[in-house]
Amino acid sequence: MTSLFDPIKLGHVELSNRIAMAPLTRNRSPGAVPNDLNVTYYEQRASAGLLISEGTPISQQGQGYAQVPGLYLPESIEGWKRVTAAVHGAGGRIAAQLWHVGRISHNSLQPNGDQPVAPSAIRAKSKTFIINDDGTGGFVDTSEPRALALDEIPSILEDYRRAARAAIDAGFDAVEIHGANGYLIDQFLRSSSNSRSDAYGGSIENRTRFAIEAVDTIVKEIGAERTGIRISPVTPANDVSDPDPQPLFNLLVEKLAVYDLAFIHVIEGATGGDRDNLPFDWAAMKAAYRAKGGKAVWMVNNGYDRATAMDAVASGRADMVSFGRLFIANPDLVARLKADAPLNAPNRATFYGGGAEGYTDYPKLA
Numbered sequence: 001m002t003s004l005f006d007p008i009k010l011g012h013v014e015l016s017n018r019i020a021m022a023p024l025t026r027n028r029s030p031g032a033v034p035n036d037l038n039v040t041y042y043e044q045r046a047s048a049g050l051l052i053s054e055g056t057p058i059s060q061q062g063q064g065y066a067q068v069p070g071l072y073l074p075e076s077i078e079g080w081k082r083v084t085a086a087v088h089g090a091g092g093r094i095a096a097q098l099w100h101v102g103r104i105s106h107n108s109l110q111p112n113g114d115q116p117v118a119p120s121a122i123r124a125k126s127k128t129f130i131i132n133d134d135g136t137g138g139f140v141d142t143s144e145p146r147a148l149a150l151d152e153i154p155s156i157l158e159d160y161r162r163a164a165r166a167a168i169d170a171g172f173d174a175v176e177i178h179g180a181n182g183y184l185i186d187q188f189l190r191s192s193s194n195s196r197s198d199a200y201g202g203s204i205e206n207r208t209r210f211a212i213e214a215v216d217t218i219v220k221e222i223g224a225e226r227t228g229i230r231i232s233p234v235t236p237a238n239d240v241s242d243p244d245p246q247p248l249f250n251l252l253v254e255k256l257a258v259y260d261l262a263f264i265h266v267i268e269g270a271t272g273g274d275r276d277n278l279p280f281d282w283a284a285m286k287a288a289y290r291a292k293g294g295k296a297v298w299m300v301n302n303g304y305d306r307a308t309a310m311d312a313v314a315s316g317r318a319d320m321v322s323f324g325r326l327f328i329a330n331p332d333l334v335a336r337l338k339a340d341a342p343l344n345a346p347n348r349a350t351f352y353g354g355g356a357e358g359y360t361d362y363p364k365l366a
């Protein structure tokens, strides 16, 4: 029977176990440039089978939170080179999460103080994290977005292509396309945020178009074996919803199946929250993917603990499990899970912004 601690091949790389660190926004990269503290943070957690970086904007337009690292400035790429070198030096593997926030942004973070862009001019009832003039961080309401014109979409796809190439040049083993949690790709997918009447709106065929074009663009640039995608069929994060998510996401994964992707990363339920009161047939979606020939590693996320993660892999329901909050507080989570050792509790007060406290100062097992 397959164990959570067994190796697994993900695309072109061999992972030492089936535990991934989920992407975690930490707001500790001023100027969008990864720094020494970030290097230490990722290196400390390199025993994960796969580290997935925090959301990394593909452009300034795609940035929605203060002090997140990007993949669109030369100095950011140099900073990521130090992160990936340290992770590889510690025997780890790391993927970059390519992120365009769409409407989950604030004018103060946008080029020339512009409006954030989105499939439609529908404001999210959500908040984002900015740095105030006095240097303090805080959450503010997201700004009113403008609808993308059809002729703007190729330039965003070009930003995805460029960022994917930059990630591989920076030493990442793979990229994860952020298609979850109510950001740009998810905004196109869900009907609550997409009221377009052109080829990118209306039918589920049309609403999956942008996601597939992003995947296609990136696969053509860096190869399917280095490409994964994260999806969150029923999360209400950032004010997205859809009245009928099952056919929408079954179709999406069926369309993804033609690409020989490295992994599909699925947030089951509400991100970081309720798993059980949002009806969705997870097995049916996976079966729809496999039935169309999809062979990617199936990675699941959201509230897993040692027992449920081991069961998910042993039962064959999943190939890998990703952990977020547990990796924040336990840099050596793999060793702790293997030994069934006690786990440090994460301190929510230091999740976003700040320095070493609550970031690189959690203790490893003695």
Ligand SMILES: C=C(C(=O)O)c1ccccc1
Pocket (backbone or CB within 6 Å): 025, 055, 065, 180, 181, 237, 271
């Ligand atoms: C990238 C994020 C996501 O995927 O939800 C994120 C951003 C800010 C805070 C928490 C999470």
